[in-house]
Amino acid sequence: MSTRYKVGGRTHTIRELLEEQKDRVPITILGWIQNKSFIGGMIFLIIRDGSGYIQTTIKKENVPPEVFNVVKDSTKESAVKVIGETKLDKRAPYGLEIIAKNVEIIAKADVWPITRSAIRSPSFLYDIRHLSIRGKKASSVIKIRSKVIEAATEYFFKNGFYLISAPSIVQSACEGGATLFEVDYFGQKAYLTQSAQLYEEAAILALERVWTIEPCFRAEKSKTAKHLTEFWMIESEVAFATHEDIMRLEEELVSAITHKVAEECSGELKILGRKFTPPEPPFYKITYDEARDLIMKRGVTFEWGEDIPTEGEKIISNEFDKPVFIKEFPLSARSFYHMTKLDNDKVTLSSDLIAPEGFGEITTGGQRLSDYKELEKRILQQDFPKESFQWYLDLRRYGLPPHSGFGLGVERVTRWVSGVKHIRATSLFPRTPTRLNP
RNA sequence: GCCGCUGUAGCUUAACCCGGUAAAGCGGCUGGCUGUUAACCAGUCGAGUGGAGGUUCAAAUCCUCCCAGCGGCGCCA
Structure with a gap:
């Protein structure tokens, strides 16, 4: 080539x-x-x-x-x-x-505003991001992000997945209503999508195994080093797959991505001063309960049923030398569509994949609920408008088998592999609660 | 949404605590230099201190409010 x-x-x-x-x-x-x-x-x-x-x-x-x-x-x-x-x-x-x-x-260029001292000012550099992306470090991260997507694309196509595209303008929430960006759709209320998952579930009935890479929007006023309000997610959904199957898929994908980046972006990693060793599968697997025990032993407490607090996630992330799945999250900490264990309806067949070195969560996956009545109950409990979920429920009436899927944050993986502190460095023009321009 | 911090030349900082009328480096400009790697040397220009109000003879400095950004939490990919 x-x-x-x-x-x-x-x-x-x-x-x-x-x-x-x-x-x-x-x-x-x-x-x-x-x-x-x-x-x-x-x-x-x-x-x-x-x-x-x-x-x-x-x-x-x-x-x-x-x-x-x-x-x-x-x-x-x-x-x-x-x-x-x-x-x-x-x-x-x-x-x-x-x-x-x-x-x-x-x-000919005008006087270049980025001087030696400007490099010490993240705020200034993001104000002029349209110029500062030319920097060695800034562009290296963007090149690594490109490689992450290239590797994922290669992996999915090699393994017989179809690429689909779901709409970005949607009527139904899938991660909770409070974090939706509202748009006016010819007088109707519509939202920017938070995830393509519900559409993927429809697609697997035609294509069996699908994947997608799309922008996702979350109106979370999260001022943290790992949140963007607009980010790209690689999602996949597989018919007949169990939670265990999907964890294996995540493991293979993350392994494929990290190995390709390590091999083909050595120059960029060097510029960033990043020593990165791609993890060999199998990754570790612990349950939510085991994770909670470990975190509590380190002095961070939280109730059973609550999501793992950031400090706790950091403890797990630093504890293992390879990515670790935390599985069997309580239903109370999860979205409405998760399948629960057969012998315990308070625990879901779902997992987060936690990257090591303190980088934290990079994927979430699990088995989806395929029973009509149970899903209907959950939707009503959530206080969602049932009409906009009717099509999603309908899938359960027309031959939806057990199925599983996951979502991987492209920028989060890029952040981990590149070793950059803040996720905004992984986006060409990052959108955070305080930045809409440039 | 909550907690904390910061805001002084284009950029990074000093002066702020203990009010006295802004100092320096980088960048720019002018000149010099045939091996620079964040070049170097000499000279020079550049701000009235985020905004509004208050206290005072006097405010970058003290007080109040507002705005913006940063760090963290909650939430999550």
């Missing part, structure tokens, strides 16, 4: 040059000036393109005088075309540089 994009007269991407490490190759590259230093009769430019960074050296005697002056007056982040040849030189970063014969400024 060629990664050489021959637009604008370009002969090589920077990554290709660095990989080849050849001397005296005539080249034309396109990119942006990432840094410039002017030393009397010579100028060093660090050129960035979508694939990497390379130093270009412009010597006064090698280029026409007007070109030297234009480069001397050039600004950071201006788009440039460099014509020259490669030179192996120990003094250059990565041992390779370009000796320029000609440099053309394609688009």
Whole structure:
């Protein structure tokens, strides 16, 4: 597969040059000036393109005088075309540089607002996120996110899943009404979707095993390092699958994603200073009760039936060296659609997958309720409008077998793999309760 | 929704506690330098301190309210 994009007269991407490490190759590259230093009769430019960074050296005697002056007056982040040849030189970063014969400024940039001190100001960098995404670290995280999605896509297609797309404008909630973003739909109340799950359950009756990757919206005013109000979720649903089956699927998927990132994003991980070892299956499995015991022993208390508090989740996350499933959550801590155990209707066949090193929850999955009467009861208990759930209930009238599924937070997985503190770094233009712009 | 913190040149900070009329680094600009890696050296420009009000002879500094952001909790992917 060629990664050489021959637009604008370009002969090589920077990554290709660095990989080849050849001397005296005539080249034309396109990119942006990432840094410039002017030393009397010579100028060093660090050129960035979508694939990497390379130093270009412009010597006064090698280029026409007007070109030297234009480069001397050039600004950071201006788009440039460099014509020259490669030179192996120990003094250059990565041992390779370009000796320029000609440099053309394609688009001159104004004074670049991001200085050395600005890097210490997350608030400022997110105010100008449209510019700061060009940074080495910022773009590396985005590249890793891309790889996460690539790996998941590869995994699902290899294993015979169909990709579906569910609507983003919906009438029914699936994770509780309080956290819905309301939209006006020609005078009717509608909402931005929180999950594609209910639609996937319909889809498995036609396609048996499906997956989807879509934006999800949660109007939670959560000011934490792991919440976005708009995030992307990879979800999958499988007919006839049990809770155990779906945990195995999650395990395989997470393993496939993490191995691919570790192998193919080593450069990005290095830029981020992240030492990441992909976990080998099987992952650990503990019950909610076991998790609660362990957390209580560490001095954090909560009632049986409550969701595990953040502090408790951190304890679990730091306790294990690989991801760990916490299974059999109490129904009181779960959404209405979860199936309960046959011998205990207070405990669901569901699990959260907790990433290690304190990163915490990355997926939730489980078996869904396939009985009409029981589901109807739950919907009424939740005080949901039954009309908008009728189609979902209806599935139970027309041959819905036991089935299971899960949802994986793309940004949460990216955060864990990249090792970044805050989830907003994993989104190109993050949406948090305090950020809607840019 | 709750708790806590912060807001001073484009950016990062100092001066705030114990009121006296804003200081520095980075960036910019001008000049110098033929091997820079966050280059270096010299010079120079740049804010009246988030907003409104109050106390005072005098407010960045004390008080009140508002706004914005950050950290955390609850909730969750």
